[in-house]
Amino acid sequence: MITVERLTKRYGPFTAVDDVSFEVKPGLVTGFLGPNGAGKTTAMRVMAGLTPATSGRATVLGKPYAALPNPGRHVGLLLDASAQHAGRTGREVLTLGAILMGVGKHRVDEMVELVGLTEKEANRRVRNYSLGMRQRLGIAHALLGDPEVLILDEPANGLDPAGIRWMRDLLRGYANEGGTVLLSSHLLNEIERVADEIIVIGHGKIVAQGTKDELLAGAGTYTRSTDDEALMAALAEASIVAQRTPTGGLQVEAEPIAVGRVALAHQIVLTELRGADSRGLEEMFLDLTAGAAREEVAA
Amino acid sequence: MTATTTTQVPGGAPVSKNAESALPTHAKVPSRIAGPRPTTGVPFGRLVHVELRKMLDTRAGRWLLIGIGAIIAIALTIMFFNEGGQHAFGEYLQATTMPMALILPVVGILAVTSEWSQRTGLVTFGLEPRRIRVAWAKLLSALFVGVCAFALALVLAALAHQAAITFRGITGDWSTDALVLLGAGGYVLLGIAQGVGFGMLFKNTPAAVVVFFVLPTAWSILGSMVSWLSDAATWLDMNQTMQPLFEGSLTGAQWAHLATSVAVWVVAPLAVGIWRLTRAEVK
Known part of the structure; x- marks a missing residue:
């Protein structure tokens, strides 16, 4: 102590x-x-x-x-x-x-x-x-x-x-x-x-x-899907901010569960979904x- | 990240002998030490023990002692053959104590300054944050080395004198004055205390060593050039004020000279040095 x-x-x-x-x-x-x-x-x-x-x-x-x-x-x-x-x-x-x-x-x-x-x-x-x-x-x-x-x-x-x-x-x-x-x-x-x-x-x-x-929670979510374009649009519809990363995939300012729900609702296949690396901290x-x-x- | 040559692949190429050992694959949690944690401080005797050991467990410390031994051996050998070995015990004693009085203060200096130059103070004062106790332990352990050294000086001088009597056939002269012994012992111990004090005061090995050795010479050079300095020297130059001790008689005024010079060159540096040591930031 x-x-x-x-x-x-x-x-x-x-x-x-x-x-x-x-x-x-x-x-x-x-x-x-x-x-x-x-x-x-x-x-x-x-x-x-x-x-x-x-x-x-x-x-x-x-x-x-x-x-x-x-x-x-x-x-x-x-x-x-x-x-x-x-x-x-x-x-x-x-x-x-x-x-x-x-x-x-x-x-x-x-x-x-x-x-x-x-x-x-x-x-x-x-x-x-x-x-x-x-x-x-x-x-x-x-x-x-x-x-x-x-x-x-x-x-x-x-x-x-x-x-x-x-x-x-x-x-x-x-x-x-x-x-x-x-x-x-x-x-x-x-x-x-x-x-x-x-x-x-x-x-x-x-x-x-x-x-x-x-x-690390503030770091958001990193995700990839078979159709990032559609996912971007779907996220925007749910008023979730997302950005394309230079290396492909999306950096999303939300918890992974929220991104998963949006993808499910729009039937988008996710190939990757995880909490982002310590990007915020970094x-x-x-x-x-x-x-x-x-x-x-x-x- | 530094590239290391430590990776040991099982069945891989043989690793050179100098390669450092790999860490254990599984980290073990250190075992608990039985019994409750101590609620009393580190006993002072342990501090003295550790400080004493620190003076002798480095190469620098060991070589200084070996150096003293070598000089004494040479001095005694010369005396043994010079003038048929016809010297009184007192002279042999001088030959054994002088090198000690010259070099042991450096052991005292290093005992303090190495805490700063080698930065071991981080550990020393981390393990005993009551720094004044460390300061006293350093002084006492250095003086203990001095007492042992002086005892050894007496023995060596006696042996050399006896050897001269036995093998060179000289007439023995064992006459010693208590004051002369006190003077010789005091010379060694005061020098060590002064060294410790200078070490604490300067916190820097070269500065402390240079000042320690230049000071007496500076007195005699300046004293011979500037008259009022030569008056001051009778009070302040320890080489002068110690002299009557070796001759075995001191007048009241000479005691006063001695006390003054000791106060200025031994007590004052120790007092200010300890004060600095307890306050300094340890880096």
Whole structure:
């Protein structure tokens, strides 16, 4: 459970996070989506007590992060997979965490195995790790203390598609057991594949939030038929807005069921009928990205 | 998306030895740790333990210690053969403590600055957000290294002196003044505390190292050129204020000089450094 209330973070004249409020619920995977420089990382660092907020507050498990006793046993953090001492081995990084949190050394072996690092890889220095391996080490570190809450900044970065699927399954299983997960990404399809709830942030402000279904619902319907011309006319008659897409087929601003009914009434054979891809979300996201691409000030 | 060489097709072409392991096909949910989650903070002893380990588990840390060992070995060897090995225990002690006093502060500096340069602060202060405890743990663990090193310096100096007596037939001179011992130990420990303080103050390895090493030289150069600076140096140049300690006698004024220089170069950087450390944004 993470609660963010009217959180603002300013760096001089630049507002990195602008009056942001949201809640991350247990049992769900919440995606924090936004282009680079939107304020995701800054907001996450405030949640973890690493960056002081200008105003507003963030609490984790009902407390400010700094008030959590032995926070590693309550909250798993992965804020930057590259932020590890290059001269330490992966195993050493985990061992240090295990000592500090007071979990046994066997937990280190367990986590190494969980993220699929071999014995040899775990004993290699982080300097020689690929980004994907660092992410895996970071995920292992975040899970080390058996936390109730996970805060992961761009954890899928550097993972291949199989890795992203692995992470989705892992986080899904973790959330099913009651865990709270907040993960950020600048890639829509990554978030779409992993998250139940999505918070979209741009220029420091939240521009949309809701369940994935809610956010994708506005996307309308995509359909193809044996006679798109007739279907267009029939839809217009039912005062449903439809557009031809450049690749053929129709983009309809209605639920699939409404389109199906119209087709049935006019005896038009549909060859395809489905909720459109996250077009609405994608367009909103592209608008955000297109607008003055700002480098993340606090990267 | 970076192209990786990790894909392992069963029965496919053999993967090179350096290819990284594939992720498990099925994601396992991590097992629960038995018992309730802790309601008490991280014990301070654990913080010290971890900070101590962090000083020694990197290549940089290890090489610094190996370097000190090598310099001491060379110094003792030279003394052993030079002038027939005829040196008092005190001189052998100087040979073993000097390299430590010179290099161990760097271990203290790195203990702090690597949190920023290697960005491990994200993890360190994420696991212990009461940063002042981390600061104290760093200082104490660095001083602990210093105490161990000084004890080792005593042992090595004694061994070398005894070896010179046994094998070179010199007349033993074990005379030691408590104040001299205090001076040598203080020299090592104050240097380390200063290093930790500079690390916290600058948060940057090169800046802290350069300032730490340039400062004493700057005093002696500037002091010889500018007269009022040379007056100030009697109060502020730690190399000067420490000197009477090694000679085994301190007047009241010399104690005051020593205390002043320690306050300015050790206590003040630590105080301001800790204040900065607890407030800085961790990135």
